[in-house]
Amino acid sequence: MKIRNFAPFLAHHTALSSPCSHTFHSAPHVMKRRFPGELEPAAGAGESTPARPVQGSVLPLAKRAAGNVRAAAERAAIAEAAAAEAEAADAAVSVVIQLQEMSADAPAGPTLSVPLNITPAQLEAVVNELLEADEPTPYSFYLNEAEVLQSLKACMTAQGASTEEVQVIKYQPLAVFRVMPVSRCTDSMPGHTGAILHVSFSPDGRMCASGGGDATVRFWDVSTCMPRHTCVGHKNHVLCTAWSPDGRRFASADRNGEVRVWDPETGKEVCKPFTAHTSWVTSLAWEPLHRAGDNPGQQCELLASSSKDKTVRVWNTRTSTCQFSLSGHSDSIECVRWGGEGFIYTASRDRTILVWALEADKTRAKCIRTLSGHGHRINSLALNTDHLCRTGAFDHRGNVYETPAQGTTLR
Missing domain, CATH: 2.130.10.10 (YVTN repeat-like/Quinoprotein amine dehydrogenase)
Structure with a gap:
């Protein structure tokens, strides 16, 4: 684009509040550049219109960014509310389970009605309560030889198990011996005079x-x-x-x-x-x-x-x-x-x-x-x-x- 009247362009460019707001004079039209990508012809072809600073040229972008942030926050809130609603619905659904030790044939305690979305940590608390353990013992739980990793619902869904039937959940302790971490030298035994x-x-x-x-x-x-x-x-x-x-x-x-x-x-x-x-x-x-x-x-x-x-x-x-x-x-x-x-x-x-x-x-x-x-x-x-x-x-x-x-x- 050929620029005429270059001196006025520099003067007005220096005075602009936004570095992206420029005014170009060209023939046969005068184009005003308010922001990169936004061009519109000036009034009167061939007229020499002095450049005018465009106030708040970045404002539309800021408004759009703020709108995008609000929309993302709204979507996240909707998803969170949906997840909470689904969790509440799962908590309202119960399933009858029978706990049984892995190495025993007899059940451990009576049948229990628990929420469908019960987790292994919650099952562990139930077992320790039934066994009246002095110290909590960690356990792993299995439904039809498949370990319950996230929740009972996820395990039952993967196996196609029905909530109308009594589910036998077997458990076994994760550790028999408690090993303390070695973080320092406990003792030294001097005596050898060679390697x-x-x-x-x-x-x-x-x-x-x-x-x-x-x-x-x-x-x-x-x-x-x-x-x-x-x-x-x-x-x-x-x-x-x-x-x-x-x-x-x-x-x-x-x-x-x-x-x-x-x-x-x-x-x-x-x-x-x-x-x-x-x-x-x-x-x-x-x-x-x-x-x-x-x-x-x-x-x-x-x-x-x-x-x-x-x-x-x-x-x-x-x-x-x-x-x-x-x-x-x-x-x-x-x-x-x-x-x-x-x-x-x-x-x-x-x-x-x-x-x-x-x-x-x-x-x-x-x-x-x-x-x-x-x-x-x-x-x-x-x-x-x-x-x-x-x-x-x-x-x-x-x-x-x-x-x-x-x-x-x-x-």
Whole structure:
């Protein structure tokens, strides 16, 4: 657009109250620009009309924005009122339920008439009230094996359940043990004069054992955090340790290839040291508790140790002898595990895992399978029989069994 009379345009532009209000003079019409996108011809074609400031040119936009805000607020209020009305309608509808513990066949209390939109938190309060619990216990609730997550109405709608029928709701506690969050160091137990290389708790959780670079094994009382025994005998760093499954024995091995077995109650050795390994010991594994029922005295007495000398040796801690040895790897054995079905698993730097089966008299074992596929050395093994839901030598009820055979019942 060609602008004529440029000087008057600048003068009037400076005087305008709104930076977007401009006046342009052009032929054959004079156009007034009040706001971007709003153009209208001036009166009289070809006339030179002086520019005039447009007052409140932003006002229409502000009014429209305010109107939009009011409309959005009104829509939100309508939606909120509709939701409240629907919630009130659901609260007016009731359904008859029967509460029942998940592991019990008998119902817990009488049938109850509750609102259709009852939530799991409200059901939890009802159960705690029925059971007269001293402390509220959290529960999860299930309708026909489907968990009630938001409300009973949503769960029934998803299943197509009718409000005319009695709905059986099963519940179970979410947690039996309350675990406090660990937010600070509760205790420190000084004593070792060298690096601590291995720490483990006893099966009953009452004692803690540690081995380190000062060539000692130390037993600690967990309740008092005080030392109970300091066991001396190793000549080099204690690299690995292992508790027997029944907690009556504790094995430790050092960098010289020596294996020692201790009595945690007295801190004394129960047998002479095992010194057949020619290099340091990398891992220890006891025979599982339920496999020890055939041993004399029904105690855990067989211990397997792996070494960098490429062998695994199984020791009899009762007779202080080497029961047998396993050789088949071409490099250092990094880990040995004794499985729940009696197999021994060995992992090596040669990138293979060997599976060994013991004979009935436990005096020999043969390799029955080689597991290969790793591209680098194998440092550790994990078995699905490491932790079983069973009653053992120690359980959460406080029962302590005299023999392993008494604690082999699966729960």
